[in-house]
Amino acid sequence: MSTAEETDGDNTPWSEVTPEAARRLLLAAVEAFAERGYHATTTRDIAGRAGMSPAALYIHYKTKEELLHRISRIGHDRALLLLETAADQDGTASERLADAVRSFVSWHAERHTTARVVQYELEALGEEHRAEIVALRRRSDAAVRRIIGDGVRAGEFDVPDVPGTTLAVLSLCIDVARWFNAQGSRTPEEVGTLYADLVLRMVGATPKQ
């Protein structure tokens, strides 16, 4: 899983975090936050999972909250990249929307531990850090809204309430992180495909021949 580095693709999401000890701590924090939640996780638990003493954490991070912020920032960057990449592509609005949902959802399923922290622990962030993250989320919303708006203008979609539908689509996709279970019967790709179909129906996309 986390041995090979270099390419910053799907499979090595934390390569940008150095040195190695800082990355180990961050990965341990992701695991612990996802399992128990931020507030129920102790710095001793994080350090223990990384095989270090509690004090080692404070060499690499100023506070426990900084750990959460780093995780949240990296995760939001990644999620936003997926959506904006899909939005910027050539192709019909249907194709771009399906692509956006498929990649966004399968990422939320594949990396559901990370995504759970990213999506559901916002409230634990400090004032400034939260503001920074909220700005990223607004850009995610804008990317999806742009695709849907394009589809409506092109006559491809039938959407009475564009902002409301955008919100619902993003909400639907995000919530995958909450229920997805790696032991379950569906692969992340299967869920992505299912959800892409469901979202195309939500926007009343003209079924392709």
Added chain:
Amino acid sequence: MSTAEETDGDNTPWSEVTPEAARRLLLAAVEAFAERGYHATTTRDIAGRAGMSPAALYIHYKTKEELLHRISRIGHDRALLLLETAADQDGTASERLADAVRSFVSWHAERHTTARVVQYELEALGEEHRAEIVALRRRSDAAVRRIIGDGVRAGEFDVPDVPGTTLAVLSLCIDVARWFNAQGSRTPEEVGTLYADLVLRMVGATPKQ
């Protein structure tokens, strides 16, 4: 189950909790848990909001976890009632599904503080309490699945993956509790109506004339 309390309607949701001091504590706990999360909430905070000393809490509840369980239980009972009532009605599958989604969603919006605790603090429950709640959630799933299954059998719906779509529908509705804001521009009823429409599209309901 719970003894009949006159009108146990939407507007008096905690009437079954007595005595009054216990209800005040419970309401304070709902507020605090919704704002900060279970683990970040202190018993002193709960008691303070209810205008009592910290020790008063333990006259009415054995532990802080029991408070969460009571909230979760009552909320799940209410949500399940909405879904099963809609599922048991006469009428087409489209009508029953729209009704289920409309009432379920507008409850999640109207009572979003309660719903947030009910839906997002499951992990904080103890072993047995969680098992009890999970059983209720399975019944919610079954109610929605039944409506969708009926619609497919009647030729009203076009759903390739019934369990997957059921999961997505419930997930979509539940997540309303996370993003709904009372200061926002939409009323709970508006969101319920929007979502009922979106869900009918998801199941490929034959548009009514």
Added chain:
DNA sequence: GAGCGCTCTAAGCGCTTGCTCAGGTTCGCG
């Protein structure tokens, strides 16, 4: 009006929390 049960409080116990700090080990570099 004495006794009793219910409700509540002031005080605080034992423990865990996030975080600090003095000191030790390992390393590259002259």
Added chain:
DNA sequence: CGCGAACCTGAGCAAGCGCTTAGAGCGCTC
């Protein structure tokens, strides 16, 4: 080899946690 920088640990501090206990105030019955 000597030295400074980077990294890590053991021990522990102040604060806050969930929860308990002893007892006060109150309304009730007999």
